Amino acid sequence: MPDPVKLTIDGRQIEAAPGTLLINAAKAAGIEIPAFCYYDGYSLQAACRMCLVEVEKTPKMPTACTTPVAEGMIVRTDTEQVRRARKMTLEFLLTNHPLDCPVCDKGGECELQDMVFRYGAGGSRFIENKWHVDEKQWSPVVFYDGPRCILCFRCVRVCNEGMGVGALGIVNRGSVSEIAPNEGDHLNCDECGMCIDICPVGALTSGTYRYQSRPWEMDHVGTICTHCSNGCKTTLGVRNGEILRGNNRDRSGINGEFLCIKGRYGFDFYNHPERLQSPLMRVNGTLQPVAWSTALEAVARKFTETKNAGGKFGVIGSTRTTNEENFYLQKFAREGLGTNNIDHHRSGDVVTLLDALSGRANASLATTADLYTSKAVLIIGADLSLEQPFLAFQVRANFRHHAAKVYVVTPEPVREDKYAARSMRAAGDPIWGALDQMRDALANEAELVILFDDSIKGEGVRRLLEFGTALGKPVKYVALVDYANSRGAVDMGLTPDLLPGYHASPQRGLSLDEMINAPDLDVLWVIGANPLSRADLSASSPFLVVQDMFLTETAERADVVLPAASAYEKSGSFTNVCGEVQRLKKGLDVMGTKPDLEIIGLIAKEMGLAATVGPWIADRVFDQIRRTVRGYDVSLPVIATGGAAQTAPVNGRISSTGRPEMIRSVHNDLFASGTLGRYSKILNSVLEKTEGEVEPIEAVHR
Amino acid sequence: MTFSPELEAKIERMFSQYPPDRRRSAVIPMLMYAQDEIGSVTRELVEEVARRTGITPLAVDEVVTYYSMLHRMPLGKSHVQICTNISCMLNGGTELWEQATRRLGIGHKEVSADGKISLEEVECMGACSWAPAIQVNYDFYHQVTPQKLDEMLTQLGAAR
Numbered sequence: 001m002p003d004p005v006k007l008t009i010d011g012r013q014i015e016a017a018p019g020t021l022l023i024n025a026a027k028a029a030g031i032e033i034p035a036f037c038y039y040d041g042y043s044l045q046a047a048c049r050m051c052l053v054e055v056e057k058t059p060k061m062p063t064a065c066t067t068p069v070a071e072g073m074i075v076r077t078d079t080e081q082v083r084r085a086r087k088m089t090l091e092f093l094l095t096n097h098p099l100d101c102p103v104c105d106k107g108g109e110c111e112l113q114d115m116v117f118r119y120g121a122g123g124s125r126f127i128e129n130k131w132h133v134d135e136k137q138w139s140p141v142v143f144y145d146g147p148r149c150i151l152c153f154r155c156v157r158v159c160n161e162g163m164g165v166g167a168l169g170i171v172n173r174g175s176v177s178e179i180a181p182n183e184g185d186h187l188n189c190d191e192c193g194m195c196i197d198i199c200p201v202g203a204l205t206s207g208t209y210r211y212q213s214r215p216w217e218m219d220h221v222g223t224i225c226t227h228c229s230n231g232c233k234t235t236l237g238v239r240n241g242e243i244l245r246g247n248n249r250d251r252s253g254i255n256g257e258f259l260c261i262k263g264r265y266g267f268d269f270y271n272h273p274e275r276l277q278s279p280l281m282r283v284n285g286t287l288q289p290v291a292w293s294t295a296l297e298a299v300a301r302k303f304t305e306t307k308n309a310g311g312k313f314g315v316i317g318s319t320r321t322t323n324e325e326n327f328y329l330q331k332f333a334r335e336g337l338g339t340n341n342i343d344h345h346r347s348g349d350v351v352t353l354l355d356a357l358s359g360r361a362n363a364s365l366a367t368t369a370d371l372y373t374s375k376a377v378l379i380i381g382a383d384l385s386l387e388q389p390f391l392a393f394q395v396r397a398n399f400r401h402h403a404a405k406v407y408v409v410t411p412e413p414v415r416e417d418k419y420a421a422r423s424m425r426a427a428g429d430p431i432w433g434a435l436d437q438m439r440d441a442l443a444n445e446a447e448l449v450i451l452f453d454d455s456i457k458g459e460g461v462r463r464l465l466e467f468g469t470a471l472g473k474p475v476k477y478v479a480l481v482d483y484a485n486s487r488g489a490v491d492m493g494l495t496p497d498l499l500p501g502y503h504a505s506p507q508r509g510l511s512l513d514e515m516i517n518a519p520d521l522d523v524l525w526v527i528g529a530n531p532l533s534r535a536d537l538s539a540s541s542p543f544l545v546v547q548d549m550f551l552t553e554t555a556e557r558a559d560v561v562l563p564a565a566s567a568y569e570k571s572g573s574f575t576n577v578c579g580e581v582q583r584l585k586k587g588l589d590v591m592g593t594k595p596d597l598e599i600i601g602l603i604a605k606e607m608g609l610a611a612t613v614g615p616w617i618a619d620r621v622f623d624q625i626r627r628t629v630r631g632y633d634v635s636l637p638v639i640a641t642g643g644a645a646q647t648a649p650v651n652g653r654i655s656s657t658g659r660p661e662m663i664r665s666v667h668n669d670l671f672a673s674g675t676l677g678r679y680s681k682i683l684n685s686v687l688e689k690t691e692g693e694v695e696p697i698e699a700v701h702r
Numbered sequence: 703m704t705f706s707p708e709l710e711a712k713i714e715r716m717f718s719q720y721p722p723d724r725r726r727s728a729v730i731p732m733l734m735y736a737q738d739e740i741g742s743v744t745r746e747l748v749e750e751v752a753r754r755t756g757i758t759p760l761a762v763d764e765v766v767t768y769y770s771m772l773h774r775m776p777l778g779k780s781h782v783q784i785c786t787n788i789s790c791m792l793n794g795g796t797e798l799w800e801q802a803t804r805r806l807g808i809g810h811k812e813v814s815a816d817g818k819i820s821l822e823e824v825e826c827m828g829a830c831s832w833a834p835a836i837q838v839n840y841d842f843y844h845q846v847t848p849q850k851l852d853e854m855l856t857q858l859g860a861a862r
Binding site for chain 2 (some may be wrong): 167
């Protein structure tokens with residue numbers, strides 16, 4: 001560490017590392033220097049002029065956001081001159097600002113409001129008419145109100161640097177400058193809404209939230225996104241049992257300021273008109289609404305009969321239900337129904353990775369934070385920016401801040417190519433050839449994180465770890481998986497041959513495909529999955545029980561359909577792609593639905609098996625998971641306070657192959673998310689937009 | 703798109719003067735030279751400059767919309783730029799500007815119907831010592847009087 005620099009701010013002796021910006025040195029000392037355009041982690045702009053401070057022996061006041069600390073520097077942030085400068089800066093910023101705060105989305109959480117309140121003048125000398133242009137719709141989710149804009153360039157930088165998209169720019173000059181989208185009158189981008197979140201004022205607003213609510217009318221529920229496997233925290237704005245927005249209010253999750261379109265807007269499946277809100281039972285060939293008690297009783301009766309007759313069960317679990325639900329389900333299946341015929345849709349070879357890591361020196365699982373700190377990253381197969389957007393964001397930030405070396409081996413061109421140290425195109429076996437060519441470069445890196453998708457599985461994973469170990473450097477791995485709790489599903493033993501924590505099951509049951517194709521299945525119980533969307537249940541006609549939010553292809557065939565709660569409507573925990581456990585927080589109830597945990601518990605109770613499976617209380621089940629599932633003895637305070645704790649169920653051989661040939665990723669892009677994506681109006685509207693016209697601007701009240 | 707061999711050579715030389723990872727430095731000169739050749743900064747040109755410098759078309763647009771000497775619409779054959787900044791204003795620049803707009807019947811950044819003359823009210827051209835100053839394309843005219851302007855416009859083909 002170089003010696004710290006000593007300086008004086010407002011009469012206080014302060015030490016800071018060389019190169020620290022004045023604004024941050026002051027912040028560390030508890031002295032606030034106000035700024036709009038400065039945003040930690042993005043390039044410096046010095047556009048807003050709000051952070052001007054007095055520096056002794058400097059004739060003009062410099063911007064604290066671009067001035068590094070220097071030895072002996074004497075800084076004053078609270079003099080008459082500084083206060084006057086701030087007042088005048090705000091006076092200028094408000095010159096054309098419409099002051100429509102009473103109807104502005106940002107009102108109440110607006111940085112400009114807060115700044116004017118603290119530092120602004122009471123009046124303005126400007127008496128001219130304000131410059132006005134009408135607001136513009138740039139996409140189904142992004143609206144721009146030019147006069148509100150203070151031209152801080154935050155959106156431009158976050159889009160360009162943070163997302164690597166570069167869809168926003170600033171055109172024109174002076175007071176008629178404005179933000180412009182890349183396609184002239186509309187945006188062609190990730191539709192992530194990062195620009196909206198980072199906007200200090202109400203210039204960029206969200207298509208779903210605009211003019212819906214005042215921020216203080218909502219409860220802000222920080223939970224985990226239910227879409228992809230990255231495990232971003234999304235804060236739901238809930239008012240009167242309605243989700244009005246998803247955003248990243250306090251940036252307290254593992255994802256920092258990041259959220260993609262799914263985390264920000266993709267919650268809207270929850271109130272889709274086709275959402276199931278009553279149990280359905282097949283009566284005279286058609287599905288009819290029935291009372292919960294009727295449906296549960298019918299399921300319990302059939303389950304008991306089948307069990308007593310020694311019949312064959314098949315249980316297909318979900319990649320979107322919580323760890324608690326998955327654990328409880330497999331316990332019920334194995335101990336209550338006496339079957340090992342339990343599986344789920346697997347999308348990455350976690351099993352072989354964990355087994356291959358056992359006892360291997362210099363090799364471990366990566367966390368999402370490692371992607372930001374590791375000196376080098378190797379991406380195999382996946383189009384990371386589209387399929388694993390937060391992981392890609394971490395890698396980009398790592399390149400930007402730490403000049404990380406990024407290596408890419410993918411079948412198609414990817415966004416990472418732009419800054420990669422080396423990019424190669426390969427799929428299937430040629431991947432190994434590409435890796436061989438990269439070997440020397442990779443061996444020169446101090447450390448490495450390797451991310452691989454389903455193009456590497458089974459023996460391929462072992463080969464990859466051999467490759468990694470041969471580099472002679474510490475290597476961490478991520479087996480990419482598709483959905484919010486894909487990782488948790490396999491950890492919790494939703495597999496025919498592995499119990500929770502990867503202990504071998506004494507008896508191997510049927511896999512997902514085997515169940516579907518079994519000629520003698522008596523009962524098929526599907527929880528939060530849609531296997532019949534891609535397979536036909538023609539070999540047998542079992543009694544089909546489906547727990548889901550929608551009448552999927554599978555549910556349409558069911559004898560009993562039980563309407564399930566979404567992840568935003570329940571408590572529990574998810575384990576993300578890197579094995580980090582995070583807690584869900586329930587945001588709302590949807591009438592007529594129940595969380596899967598409760599549904600399973602009620603079936604067990606109805607069957608007289610309540611004592612076998614235990615109480616269906618998420619906290620109690622999690623406690624059991626912590627005590628019994630390898631790797632899940634995570635710190636409760638960390639989880640309970642909204643943190644992420646990595647589980648590392650390694651260092652014990654896994655005595656099963658996990659049947660890697662059944663692993664297949666659906667490679668959802670930014671705008672697809674399996675069944676949930678099909679029922680999200682926003683995700684679909686953006687899709688239509690990229691293929692055709694922009695939707696007309698909606699009527700707004702002013 | 704391709705430019706004339708002379709311009710291509712000029713651009714080639716330009717790029718050789720900047721570091722390889724600073725190709726965007728050539729954006730402004732490329733736009734200026736190409737505008738002279740094409741007549742205006744067309745959409746096609748913006749995209750071409752973006753392609754050659756490795757930045758997005760939007761980033762080129764930021765430059766084009768910022769600088770008043772880059773024109774997105776074609777100019778007249780003679781582009782008459784009249785300074786009304788302080789020195790010129792004090793010496794009759796504003797009157798010259800009004801005279802020109804009256805005679806041509808066009809305003810700021812507009813082109814006469816026959817396409818012969820376009821007008822632009824410009825800021826300081828650095829000719830304060832010889833104010834009021836007018837620039838036609840790349841030629842300067844100093845200490846312009848109303849009479850001189852009248853003759854000048856006639857020579858450029860303005861109708862009486």
